[in-house]
Amino acid sequence: MNLLLLLAVLCLGTALATPKFDQTFSAEWHQWKSTHRRLYGTNEEEWRRAIWEKNMRMIQLHNGEYSNGQHGFSMEMNAFGDMTNEEFRQVVNGYRHQKHKKGRLFQEPLMLKIPKSVDWREKGCVTPVKNQYIKENGGLDSEESYPYEAKDGSCKYRAEFAVANDTGFVDIPQQEKALMKAVATVGPISVAMDASHPSLQFYSS
Secondary structure (H helix, E strand, O other), X not given: OHHHHHHHHHHHHHHHHOOOOOHHHHHHHHXXXXXXXXXOOHHHHHHHHHHHHHHHHHHHHHHHHHHOOOOOOOEOOOOOOOOOHHHHHHHHOOOOOOOOOOOEEOOOOOOOOOOOOOOHHHHOOOOOOOOOOHHHHXXXXXXXXXXXXXXXXXXXXXXXXXXXXXXXXXXXXXXXXXXXXXXXXXXXXXOOOOOOOHHHHOEOO
C-alpha cells in the first residue's frame, strides 16, 4: 500500500513540474524557432517557451490597448522573444559613455529657419537598421554591391566597393534646438538612448 502511495506521489510531482503551455501558441512558437534558428535541449526549451509565451501575452495585451488608443506605438514578436527583460538588457544595452573621448562641438548655423520636418530617407541617406561594424571593417559596401542578408556567416566585404566610412564624430549640445538644426543641415544623427524598458524590447512602430 505504501509503495502504491509513493508511486502516486511521484507521478503527481512529475505532472506538477511539467510546464503547461498554451497550445494556441504552438504553431507560432515552432515558426518563431524556425525563423530565428533556435535549437534547445529539452529543459531549456521548456524554460524558453515559458518566457516566449509570457512575452507574447504582454505584446498582445499592449497591442489591444494600442488599438483602443491607450498607447502611441505597437509591439511585435522578434528575435528577443525568448529572453527575459533582464537578459535583454545584459545582451543589447552595452552602451558606455566615454567621457574622455570628445568630438568637435557642432557649430549651430545662425539665423537658420528650421523646417517643420526633415526625412533623410527620401534622399536615400538612411538604410534599414543593421548590425554594422563600419569603423573596424574600414568601410561599408553599397546596397547594390552587397545586399544585406540578415544572417550569421563570413563577411564578403570588398574594399573596392566601399561607399562610406567612419572618420570621426561631432558632439551636439544636449538641447532640442541644436539637435533640430543638426538634423536639418547635416543629415541623419546617431543617438544613444535607454532601451531597457520591455516596450522597446518589442517595439514595432
